[in-house]
Amino acid sequence: xxxxxxxxxxxxxxxxxxxxxxxxxxxxxxxxxxxxxxxxxxxxxxxxxxxxxxxxxxxxxxxxxxxxxxxxxxxxxxxxxxxxxxxxxxxxxxxxxxxxxxxxxxxxxxxxxxxxxxxxxxxxxxxxxxxxxxxxxxxxxxxxxxxxx
Amino acid sequence: xxxxxxxxxxxxxxxxxxxxxxxxxxxxxxxxxxxxxxxxxxxxxxxxxxxxxxxxxxxxxxxxxxxxxxxxxxxxxxxxxxxxxxxxxxxxxxxxxxxxxxxxxxxxxxxxxxxxxxxxxxxxxxxxxxxxxxxxxxxxxxxxxxxxxxxxxxxxxxxxxxxxxxxxxxxxxxxxxxxxxxxxxxx
Amino acid sequence: xxxxxxxxxxxxxxxxxxxxxxxxxxxxxxxxxxxxxxxxxxxxxxxxxxxxxxxxxxxxxxxxxxxxxxxxxxxxxxxxxxxxxxxxxxxxxxxxxxxxxxxxxxxxxxxxxxxxxxxxxxxxxxxxxxxxxxxxxxxxxxxxxxxxxxxxxxxxxxxxxxxxxxxxxxxxxxxxxxxxxxxxxxxxxxxxxxxxxxxxxxxxxxxxxxxxxxxxxxxxxxxxxxxxxxxxxxxxxxxxxxxxxxxxxxxxxxxxxxxxxxxxxxxxxxxxxxxxxxxxxxxxxxxxxxxxxxxxxxxxxxxxxxxxxxxxxxxxxxxxxxxxxxxxxxxxxxxxxxxxxxxxxxxxxxxxxxxxxxxxxxxxxxxxxxxxxxxxxxxxxxxxxxxxxxxxxxxxxxxxxxxxxxxxxxxxxxxxxxxxxxxxxxxxxxxxxxxxxxxxxxxxxxxxxxxxxxxxxxxxxxxxxxxxxxxxxxxxxxxxxxxxxxxxxxxxxxxxxxxxxxxxxxxxxxxxxxxxxxxxxxxxxxxxxxxxxxxxxxxxxxxxxxxxxxxxxxxxxxxxxxxxxxxxxxxxxxxxxxxxxxxxxxxxxxxxxxxxxxxxxxxxxxxxxxxxxxxxxxxxxxxxxxxxxxxxxxxxxxxxxxxxxxxxxxxxx
Numbered sequence: 006x007x008x009x010x011x012x013x014x015x016x017x018x019x020x021x022x023x024x025x026x027x028x029x030x031x032x033x034x035x036x037x038x039x040x041x042x043x044x045x046x047x048x049x050x051x052x053x054x055x056x057x058x059x060x061x062x063x064x065x066x067x068x069x070x071x072x073x074x075x076x077x078x079x080x081x082x083x084x085x086x087x088x089x090x091x092x093x094x095x096x097x098x099x100x101x102x103x104x105x106x107x108x109x110x111x112x113x114x115x116x117x118x119x120x121x122x123x124x125x126x127x128x129x130x131x132x133x134x135x136x137x138x139x140x141x142x143x144x145x146x147x148x149x150x151x152x153x154x
Numbered sequence: 155x156x157x158x159x160x161x162x163x164x165x166x167x168x169x170x171x172x173x174x175x176x177x178x179x180x181x182x183x184x185x186x187x188x189x190x191x192x193x194x195x196x197x198x199x200x201x202x203x204x205x206x207x208x209x210x211x212x213x214x215x216x217x218x219x220x221x222x223x224x225x226x227x228x229x230x231x232x233x234x235x236x237x238x239x240x241x242x243x244x245x246x247x248x249x250x251x252x253x254x255x256x257x258x259x260x261x262x263x264x265x266x267x268x269x270x271x272x273x274x275x276x277x278x279x280x281x282x283x284x285x286x287x288x289x290x291x292x293x294x295x296x297x298x299x300x301x302x303x304x305x306x307x308x309x310x311x312x313x314x315x316x317x318x319x320x321x322x323x324x325x326x327x328x329x330x331x332x333x334x335x336x337x338x339x340x341x
Numbered sequence: 342x343x344x345x346x347x348x349x350x351x352x353x354x355x356x357x358x359x360x361x362x363x364x365x366x367x368x369x370x371x372x373x374x375x376x377x378x379x380x381x382x383x384x385x386x387x388x389x390x391x392x393x394x395x396x397x398x399x400x401x402x403x404x405x406x407x408x409x410x411x412x413x414x415x416x417x418x419x420x421x422x423x424x425x426x427x428x429x430x431x432x433x434x435x436x437x438x439x440x441x442x443x444x445x446x447x448x449x450x451x452x453x454x455x456x457x458x459x460x461x462x463x464x465x466x467x468x469x470x471x472x473x474x475x476x477x478x479x480x481x482x483x484x485x486x487x488x489x490x491x492x493x494x495x496x497x498x499x500x501x502x503x504x505x506x507x508x509x510x511x512x513x514x515x516x517x518x519x520x521x522x523x524x525x526x527x528x529x530x531x532x533x534x535x536x537x538x539x540x541x542x543x544x545x546x547x548x549x550x551x552x553x554x555x556x557x558x559x560x561x562x563x564x565x566x567x568x569x570x571x572x573x574x575x576x577x578x579x580x581x582x583x584x585x586x587x588x589x590x591x592x593x594x595x596x597x598x599x600x601x602x603x604x605x606x607x608x609x610x611x612x613x614x615x616x617x618x619x620x621x622x623x624x625x626x627x628x629x630x631x632x633x634x635x636x637x638x639x640x641x642x643x644x645x646x647x648x649x650x651x652x653x654x655x656x657x658x659x660x661x662x663x664x665x666x667x668x669x670x671x672x673x674x675x676x677x678x679x680x681x682x683x684x685x686x687x688x689x690x691x692x693x694x695x696x697x698x699x700x701x702x703x704x705x706x707x708x709x710x711x712x713x714x715x716x717x718x719x720x721x722x723x724x725x726x727x728x729x730x731x732x733x734x735x736x737x738x739x740x741x742x743x744x745x746x747x748x749x750x751x752x753x754x755x756x757x758x759x760x761x762x763x764x765x766x767x768x769x770x771x772x773x774x775x776x777x778x779x780x781x782x783x784x785x786x787x788x789x790x791x792x793x794x795x796x797x798x799x800x801x802x803x804x805x806x807x808x809x810x811x812x813x814x815x816x817x818x819x820x821x822x823x824x825x826x827x828x829x830x831x832x833x834x835x836x837x838x839x840x841x842x843x844x845x846x847x848x849x850x851x852x853x854x855x856x857x858x859x860x861x862x863x864x865x866x867x868x869x870x871x872x873x874x875x876x877x878x879x880x881x882x883x884x885x886x887x888x889x890x891x892x893x894x895x896x897x898x899x900x901x902x903x904x905x906x907x908x909x910x911x912x913x914x915x916x917x918x919x920x921x922x923x924x925x926x927x928x929x930x931x932x933x934x935x936x937x938x939x940x941x942x943x944x945x946x947x948x949x950x951x952x953x954x955x956x957x958x959x960x961x962x963x964x965x966x967x968x969x970x971x972x973x974x975x976x977x978x979x980x981x982x983x984x985x986x987x988x989x990x991x992x993x994x
Contacts, residue, residue: 029859052301061576094299101727119704123697161675169667183652
């Protein structure tokens with residue numbers, strides 16, 4: 006990519022986050038529905054700035070997507086349905102929370118796998134370590150005293 | 155296997171993991187250089203799927219078009235989203251004109267643009283389109299999975315989308331990606 | 342003339358670094374005292390050369406020498422002097438040169454402050470640092486040279502991104518890089534120990550101050566970056582789990598584990614293998630972070646010019662440094678002397694648990710950050726991993742970590758009984774429970790209540806070890822006072838650092854209670870938010886050196902009394918045709934009043950207002966953590982010589 010194009014891309018990308026003030030007229034009257042809409046918006050990535058959620062970004066596309074989310078929330082669609090609608094058009098990339106499927110098993114299982122590996126290493130290390138010798142018996146202790154004298 | 159050898163093998167694991175990671179990174183770098191991997195562009199969900207259903211008005215007094223209009227002629231076509239406020243669209247105008255001269259049908263959709271501005275743009279930079287439609291609200295574009303302008307979609311005679319190119323078209327891109335596809339789709 | 346001097350100094354630095362890489366290591370191998378003694382001189386020489394080179398680059402920016410391509414691309418004469426200086430590291434080439442400079446400073450620091458180290462160890466450490474330096478300097482000189490010229494020179498430069506013209510962001514790279522690169526020293530110590538074939542208590546004592554210093558700086562750097570994002574970018578948040586943010590968090594997590602592991606090596610000669618691996622791993626993570634950000638293979642706001650050829654060079658460099666050290670580890674680590682024995686429940690055991698948890702969090706963050714790459718490589722699919730993933734996976738791991746953090750330091754070495762130890766902490770648990778219940782009852786928000794309880798547990802538990810040591814309330818007060826005075830600084834340091842983490846956790850919990858609103862108002866209107874009355878008094882214009890601005894006068898009152906009068910603005914930079922918002926924040930350290938202005942339409946201005954509770958505590962907590970680290974560094978015992986090793990017989994020159 007040419008230098009100026011890269012610079013422009015960086016500029017545009019950074020211009021996005023700074024314009025993060027949107028139109029108050031967008032918000033739904035019903036606070037419960039508005040909160041649901043915001044929660045959904047926070048789960049989707051803005052595709053223009055790519056490092057903000059749809060809820061935070063002030064890009065035109067993000068504004069459109071926010072409007073669509075609110076329309077569908079009011080129409081009674083469930084969270085899954087709305088996210089599925091978005092994914093059908095933009096792919097899994099738009100989801101900030103990756104889907105839980107075969108391909109992401111390692112991803113979602115990472116905490117458990119990491120803990121298991123850590124615990125396994127520790128257990129292996131302990132087994133390898135020679136145990137402390139058993140305490141001396143009375144006869145052995147007497148012999149020791151004899152040797153030391 | 156004695157204890158020391160087993161220990162040695164375990165100690166090699168970090169190196170193994172690092173080597174695998176290094177190999178992976180190298181693979182990605184190579185793909186970036188040849189252009190098959192770009193972390194900033196999105197793969198289109200439409201590739202291999204039929205053109206979304208839509209019907210848009212045109213620039214008055216002309217009529218707009220629908221997805222059926224694009225498929226009707228039974229030849230491969232391009233659907234190009236553009237806007238008068240978009241600079242790369244100006245840059246790709248000559249390439250589009252060249253495609254038009256070669257007989258490729260290009261259907262233009264003006265994204266979030268006022269009809270006057272669109273008309274002025276076409277007058278200034280040339281009109282390579284079979285017909286122009288106006289998507290002022292931008293909803294049809296979202297159904298296409300658009301995330302910026304310009305974007306060009308290659309559609310085969312059956313109405314299946316074969317390729318989405320995000321960004322301006324250049325002669326090189328047309329030569330490498332679009333032209334071969336148009337040729338194979340025509341058969 | 343100056344750029345030529347800088348360029349020459351850079352080339353000289355490469356040569357010195359190469360010598361620094363070869364001679365001391367050969368000297369240590371052959372027990373040649375003269376070659377080993379050359380090490381500090383070479384390190385200082387490299388540092389002087391790089392200071393000259395960097396100074397020349399800064400000077401070129403200050404005097405607006407646009408024949409230097411780097412200055413022409415990234416600076417301009419309309420920029421204020423401060424930003425012409427700090428803009429030196431605002432781009433790829435300049436920041437890599439800064440990286441090299443700090444690496445050279447590391448070598449110089451070991452030369453200056455490492456006099457109590459045995460000659461062979463010091464020579465090896467400086468040698469390894471020289472090897473790393475040589476690699477990066479070669480990269481800078483060949484592929485990433487900041488001294489390239491452009492002829493004819495343009496009349497004016499192209500000016501850097503206006504977002505970078507900010508004091509916080511200007512100082513963020515030097516502090517952050519000092520942390521990143523600072524971990525090269527423990528790395529060098531680890532490789533040197535592997536080369537020597539010996540890891541012992543003395544090594545643990547020597548490596549700790551360097552690790553502490555790097556850790557303090559990295560903590561500061563990350564906090565500075567997060568604080569900048571909060572007050573500059575204006576979205577009201579402070580951490581997005583962006584790949585480049587994670588790239589700084591990963592070495593921090595590994596570095597914290599390293600810090601604690603080194604204690605066990607020093608006190609009990611145990612956990613040697615783990616500590617060595619962590620030392621190599623922390624710096625490796627620093628390097629990988631650099632690679633990922635600069636090569637452009639990751640999707641991140643921070644990506645510099647994405648140039649795959651540069652990526653290949655850095656990858657090769659990483660392969661040599663990381664691959665080489667891990668290879669050495671595989672060869673030498675298995676024969677490290679058997680370590681001290683300890684029971685599972687003991688201070689060592691608690692530190693092992695600490696290691697496992699911190700490394701697990703590190704592994705999770707690493708997986709999440711690189712998964713888009715793995716998915717692209719293996720499945721050819723575009724995935725993205727964002728904050729929801731990290732919140733769901735990291736928080737469950739933090740719970741046992743926080744629990745152990747307060748219990749661990751109170752356990753004795755080698756063997757401990759858990760139940761008496763837990764019982765001794767009854768007061769900390771009681772306070773935490775009270776705070777949690779009160780928060781839940783008063784606020785009704787479980788996450789915040791849990792956060793406050795965790796913070797209380799951490800802060801009170803942080804001082805548990807001290808309380809034990811001074812036998813508070815169990816001996817007469819005069820005895821306690823005498824004991825307090827006699828406590829080594831490192832005990833205070835640990836307590837303060839752990840408490841600092843508690844403060845940060847409290848800040849994050851408070852932020853989760855933030856309220857905000859978006860309104861469109863005309864001047865004169867008043868909005869009510871968070872118990873305050875916000876009045877937009879007026880809007881006016883305010884020109885700046887390279888921008889024009891629209892400024893809002895916003896007054897905040899509570900019960901009629903004025904609390905704040907501040908001026909959020911929007912600046913339009915004429916040259917780049919870019920507009921950015923200048924957030925206005927007023928803080929009383931318990932809550933932040935935060936205002937951003939947006940579009941103006943039909944006489945109405947869009948305002949976004951926040952009341953962020955305890956937000957400053959997030960970064961104050963980080964400051965306290967770094968201060969705790971500083972206290973530990975000041976401990977006399979770290980500076981007074983550790984047990985001297987048997988001098989190694991040297992061959993006379």
